[in-house]
Amino acid sequence: MNDTPSGERIQIAFFGKRNAGKSSVVNAITGQNLSVVSDIKGTTTDPVYKAMELLPLGAVMIVDTAGIDDTGELGQLRVEKSLHVLTKTDIAVLIIDSTQGISAIDEKLIAEFQARKISYIIVYNKSDKKAMQVNSIHEIAVSAKTGENIQALKELLAKQVCQPVNPKPLVADFINTGDCVLLVIPIDESAPKGRLILPQQQVIRACLEVGAIPICCRDTELATTLKIISPKIVITDSQAFGKVSKIVPETIYLTSFSILFARYKGDLELVVRGASKLDNLKTGDKILISEGCTHHRQCNDIGTVKLPHWISEHAKCELNFSWTSGNEFPKNLQDYSLIIHCGACMLSPKALQFRQNTAVAQNISITNYGTAIAHCHGILKRSLEIFPEVSALLK
Ligand SMILES: Nc1nc2c(ncn2[C@@H]2O[C@H](COP(=O)(O)OP(=O)(O)O)[C@@H](O)[C@H]2O)c(=O)[nH]1
Ligand code: SF4
Ligand SMILES: [Mg+2]
Numbered sequence: 001m002n003d004t005p006s007g008e009r010i011q012i013a014f015f016g017k018r019n020a021g022k023s024s025v026v027n028a029i030t031g032q033n034l035s036v037v038s039d040i041k042g043t044t045t046d047p048v049y050k051a052m053e054l055l056p057l058g059a060v061m062i063v064d065t066a067g068i069d070d071t072g073e074l075g076q077l078r079v080e081k082s083l084h085v086l087t088k089t090d091i092a093v094l095i096i097d098s099t100q101g102i103s104a105i106d107e108k109l110i111a112e113f114q115a116r117k118i119s120y121i122i123v124y125n126k127s128d129k130k131a132m133q134v135n136s137i138h139e140i141a142v143s144a145k146t147g148e149n150i151q152a153l154k155e156l157l158a159k160q161v162c163q164p165v166n167p168k169p170l171v172a173d174f175i176n177t178g179d180c181v182l183l184v185i186p187i188d189e190s191a192p193k194g195r196l197i198l199p200q201q202q203v204i205r206a207c208l209e210v211g212a213i214p215i216c217c218r219d220t221e222l223a224t225t226l227k228i229i230s231p232k233i234v235i236t237d238s239q240a241f242g243k244v245s246k247i248v249p250e251t252i253y254l255t256s257f258s259i260l261f262a263r264y265k266g267d268l269e270l271v272v273r274g275a276s277k278l279d280n281l282k283t284g285d286k287i288l289i290s291e292g293c294t295h296h297r298q299c300n301d302i303g304t305v306k307l308p309h310w311i312s313e314h315a316k317c318e319l320n321f322s323w324t325s326g327n328e329f330p331k332n333l334q335d336y337s338l339i340i341h342c343g344a345c346m347l348s349p350k351a352l353q354f355r356q357n358t359a360v361a362q363n364i365s366i367t368n369y370g371t372a373i374a375h376c377h378g379i380l381k382r383s384l385e386i387f388p389e390v391s392a393l394l395k
Helices: 022-030 072-088 104-115 150-159 198-209 219-228 238-247 257-265 268-280 302-315 349-361 369-376 388-394
Strands: 010-016 048-054 058-064 091-097 119-125 139-141 180-184 213-217 233-236 253-256 286-291 320-325 338-341 365-368
Touching: 010 022, 010 072, 010 104, 022 048, 022 058, 022 091, 022 119, 022 150, 048 150, 072 104, 072 349, 091 104, 104 119, 119 150, 139 150, 180 198, 180 219, 198 213, 198 257, 213 219, 219 238, 233 238, 233 257, 238 253, 238 369, 253 257, 257 268, 257 349, 257 369, 268 302, 268 338, 268 349, 268 365, 268 369, 268 388, 286 302, 302 320, 302 369, 338 349, 338 369, 349 365, 365 369
Parallel strands: 010 058, 010 091, 091 119, 119 139, 180 213, 180 233, 233 253, 286 320, 286 338, 338 365
Antiparallel strands: 048 058
């Protein structure tokens, strides 16, 4: 975890027809043979991701996709996966084979970029074979083969303007310079060896950024710590919330890392409203538990064991759970009574918001791990005190 988290990176995705040279251009830009290049159409199947620095833009994630003109059943699936990348793309690059020129399929993609308000550039590749006249500052002719204009393309990319990856503050709107913030971080067998987890690191960093004073302790030392200092707010790991809420006096604000991230990345009100669905579940209802990554860096058995257990106890009935992880998220959510998403620490706000919007569009309740856990344990209201407009929803 020495790197900028993937969820904080600007996503630059490369699209275009098969054999236009997407993978070759991506490799030329990253300086690595990251994607397989071949003249066999359809070589790149699943999107390929590569984190890099592109100054002055900063930390970016380069995404190479499969051709958008693929055919057949499998090809169609690849096209869908490529188009799905659009839901989290900040800057799009359309690669065109200069010897073939721009096609109807390329124009459709451009219309899609425009409809989604994604800034984009058009790259005419294979300039060694045919030199193209470019007409706007959003176009460039390059050759992945000879390296011509690859540096200029990097510079052009770095100049693109896009929405900030995270438009919302994590803590800056309620924590001020000089405020003391106490972070409760249990160090048990589920904590990773030798480091803190991403949300904890990010909250500490965000506190430091505003000049606040973050202090950390384990749940076991919380009572002792509160004898020494008097923080403005205590931020705890969700799983220790019950225990922590008994120790922290009512005069001190208390919330969890999950609540802060639910607000930072997505729609806190939406997930708080979604949690009330937990009170209206009946036997046989289908619940989708969706995780944003496949390696479960910090989620261990929360999604697979603990959450289903807590929810079943809360709902007092037999429920039907299913799971998705990583990039997969069902298009059709109609069968589900409730979606419970993970904290999405590895996802960008754009990616999480796409999932939340998908649920909203289909009128399906959606909540998240931290909010659902707090609700099942009867402590949601307290954890929202710091955000009165959201806690008002619970009255
Ligand atoms: N002459 C020439 N060939 C290229 C260039 N870029 C890619 N190619 C070739 O075009 C074919 C398809 O390239 P690839 O990067 O796999 O295309 P993709 O399907 O869009 O990812 C390969 O045979 C590449 O060697 C270029 O700038 N000039
Ligand atoms: S499952 Fe979700 S919250 Fe857990 S590590 Fe992955 S992205 Fe983060
Ligand atoms: Mg390719």
